[in-house]
Amino acid sequence: MDAILTWISDNPSYSHYLVLSLACFEAAVGIGLFIPGAVLLSVAVFLYTQQLIRIEELLPLAFAGAAFGDQSGYWTGRWIGPAFHTTAFAGRNRQHINRTEALIRRYGWGAILIGRIIPAIRSIVPLITGISGYSALKYILFDLLAVGIWTLLLGLAVVGTSGLFAS
Template identity: 50%
Template sequence: DHIGYFLGRRAGPAFHHTRFAQRYASRLDKTEQLLTKHGELSIILGRLIPAVRSVVPLLTGISGLPAARYTRYDLIACSVWAGGLGLLVVSIGGLINQAE
């Protein structure tokens, strides 16, 4: 996640001048406004949604969210992800033990 974030920070200013960014300028503007307004929530939810998971760090870096703020919410997102995965494994293990 942090590699994607820092790639976005590095490419941020130049990214806005690419053909892709110019073609989808309105969508990218809306995305950046959303990330600026709800950056923390998008980082946390972005980790939990598979299709969005790899794009959120890059877009967050491009939007210019400060690194300390990104790291803080990424650690929260990692904790939520790890806790949820742990609960899922324990629950499945309990179901398997009951079936035996």
């Protein structure tokens, strides 16, 4: 983490791209399992407290990156589709996958919202939603709502956490 913060200090002109990329990567299928939301939060707090980015710049970038990451996961799931169920991975995890798909079908928007808010499943829910055949229009609308809520929570966390460093 220190290496990232040092790099940002040395290259402040890339701050905007970094926020956009981290928000996208933490939501992207596969990559999101290795880039936790804490990295984005730490970088965002650093950028904000060092006055390298204003909150009104940071939040739209985070929104755009997160929405793109979620949408790429959903459309990857749609592309893979039912063939996913014939893979060895799906065979080993059939019970969990069936349960997740049932929750998505039953609770739709709630599952998408919870999936966006909880870091541990953030990159998986869009993929499973796409695989399950959930309506694309509904997914896009509910995901954008969920990303909007997540963005507001990120903004509150950045501003609140930066207050700890102000004294």
